[in-house]
Amino acid sequence: MTVLQKDNYQLKALCRQDVESHNSHVNRINFALNSFDFERPASAVPSTAALDKYKVLFEAIYGYRKDKKDPRKRATPSAGALYPTELLLLHFLDGQWRLLYYSFRQHCFFAVENAGIPQLVDDLRPTPNRGVILVYSDFGRTIQKYGVRAFRYLYLDASFVLYNAWLLSTTWKQDANLVVHFPRKSARHYLPAPASNTLLFSLALDNDFDAVNLDVAAATPAFSPETAPASSITYPNLYSANLLRAQSFYARACADAQVHTAPLGYGGQELHEEDVLRYLLSRRSVKSFADGAVPLAQYEAVKHDLATYARRIRAVLHIDDYELACIPVQVAGVPARVEYLVSGETKELAHQSRPELSQQIVAACQDQAIMRNAAFVVVLLVNVNKRSRYSSGYTDYVRGVLFSGLLCAHLYQSALFTKVGTTSIGGFSEKLLNEILQQETYLPIVVQAFGVPDNTIAKYDNSTVPDVR
Numbered sequence: 001m002t003v004l005q006k007d008n009y010q011l012k013a014l015c016r017q018d019v020e021s022h023n024s025h026v027n028r029i030n031f032a033l034n035s036f037d038f039e040r041p042a043s044a045v046p047s048t049a050a051l052d053k054y055k056v057l058f059e060a061i062y063g064y065r066k067d068k069k070d071p072r073k074r075a076t077p078s079a080g081a082l083y084p085t086e087l088l089l090l091h092f093l094d095g096q097w098r099l100l101y102y103s104f105r106q107h108c109f110f111a112v113e114n115a116g117i118p119q120l121v122d123d124l125r126p127t128p129n130r131g132v133i134l135v136y137s138d139f140g141r142t143i144q145k146y147g148v149r150a151f152r153y154l155y156l157d158a159s160f161v162l163y164n165a166w167l168l169s170t171t172w173k174q175d176a177n178l179v180v181h182f183p184r185k186s187a188r189h190y191l192p193a194p195a196s197n198t199l200l201f202s203l204a205l206d207n208d209f210d211a212v213n214l215d216v217a218a219a220t221p222a223f224s225p226e227t228a229p230a231s232s233i234t235y236p237n238l239y240s241a242n243l244l245r246a247q248s249f250y251a252r253a254c255a256d257a258q259v260h261t262a263p264l265g266y267g268g269q270e271l272h273e274e275d276v277l278r279y280l281l282s283r284r285s286v287k288s289f290a291d292g293a294v295p296l297a298q299y300e301a302v303k304h305d306l307a308t309y310a311r312r313i314r315a316v317l318h319i320d321d322y323e324l325a326c327i328p329v330q331v332a333g334v335p336a337r338v339e340y341l342v343s344g345e346t347k348e349l350a351h352q353s354r355p356e357l358s359q360q361i362v363a364a365c366q367d368q369a370i371m372r373n374a375a376f377v378v379v380l381l382v383n384v385n386k387r388s389r390y391s392s393g394y395t396d397y398v399r400g401v402l403f404s405g406l407l408c409a410h411l412y413q414s415a416l417f418t419k420v421g422t423t424s425i426g427g428f429s430e431k432l433l434n435e436i437l438q439q440e441t442y443l444p445i446v447v448q449a450f451g452v453p454d455n456t457i458a459k460y461d462n463s464t465v466p467d468v469r
Contacts, residue, residue, distance in 0.1 A: 086136040141214070162203070309406075
């Protein structure tokens with residue numbers, strides 16, 4: 001891996017691989033430029049009791065974890081682990097509204113200078129007792145690397161932050177009235193010269209939420225402007241054709257006619273904070289699956305958990321038409337087939353052997369080796385027309401990806417409790433996957449593979465805390 005020199009610091013080049021498969025080219029990134037620097041324009045904001053609570057909350061929902069070998073690690077389910085999700089806070093401080101950026105590297109808040117505070121307050125309607133968490137992502141770096149499919153990756157990654165906050169809020173004794181806000185067109189005015197940084201969604205909650213019982217690192221001294229290394233956003237700001245296409249798509253998804261807020265209620269079983277935190281900080285993707293069948297009881301438990309959770313959250317994101325396809329490849333006592341959990345339909349694959357079905361799935365998932373021993377596969381599908389010229393098509397696609405991301409996050413929790421290995425697969429061929437599923441109505445959003453875990457390891461994302469030396 002190449003190490004490059006820039007502005008008196010060294011940054012490892014992000015070059016996970018040049019070619020992901022023969023179907024999907026991944027570009028090498030061999031330089032770093034700041035698209036928007038949150039830390040350098042201002043000094044760190046002095047901590048308050050309220051900000052201390054938000055600090056711990058941010059590190060919990062982000063999956064930030066203290067690690068003896070490398071303190072700059074984030075628990076994430078993705079093998080790619082290069083998605084630049086950033087958290088900001090609209091907070092009433094010292095008698096005025098401030099937009100604060102949280103640095104996971106320095107464990108403290110920085111004020112964002114020249115932010116569009118009037119527009120933020122007008123759109124998000126905060127109160128002195130109620131703040132708003134803004135979830136941003138840098139389109140430029142990731143889209144340069146993965147092409148337009150990175151648009152989906154960014155929302156899938158951010159949906160884990162949404163899931164974590166939602167799940168953790170269910171353990172609080174006092175309801176924090178958590179509400180998700182979808183961006184309006186005016187969101188582009190929130191940041192000064194935002195470059196390719198893009199607001200994905202916001203979360204409003206009461207400031208008197210229960211303090212999270214998590215031990216986090218103490219704030220480190222802020223760097224002076226003269227000696228500051230790169231901020232956590234150190235990604236190329238290249239206005240390529242793919243970036244412009246993604247931003248154009250995003251602009252259409254921010255339709256003024258859509259419903260912009262959705263309360264996040266919870267009607268599931270009682271949860272305990274220690275269990276939720278254990279899940280948030282120890283969520284794991286398998287490195288590989290062992291060659292073996294999964295017991296029928298585990299398969300049925302995952303299916304039931306998935307279908308139940310999907311029914312519970314569909315109304316929140318206004319998802320009217322979706323499907324959950326399960327493909328048992330090596331499940332004890334279950335023949336090779338496609339099971340649709342929403343419609344209840346089953347399509348038998350009588351003319352295919354298990355090895356042949358496995359080979360088809362591997363080919364559809366761009367020859368990723370981890371799929372070779374997958375015992376069963378879940379495909380999350382949403383009925384949207386992402387190429388529609390109408391705003392509803394774009395809006396439905398974005399919400400469909402968030403919906404699928406929430407289901408993925410829940411499947412990691414389900415796998416943890418049912419003791420089965422799992423991993424998310426974002427790179428696949430829609431055409432080959434639909435041939436296996438024998439359907440054309442729904443759009444595949446993400447594939448979740450399950451199997452007997454072999455050498456399970458945690459996957460980390462250090463994109464927001466780069467290796468600066």
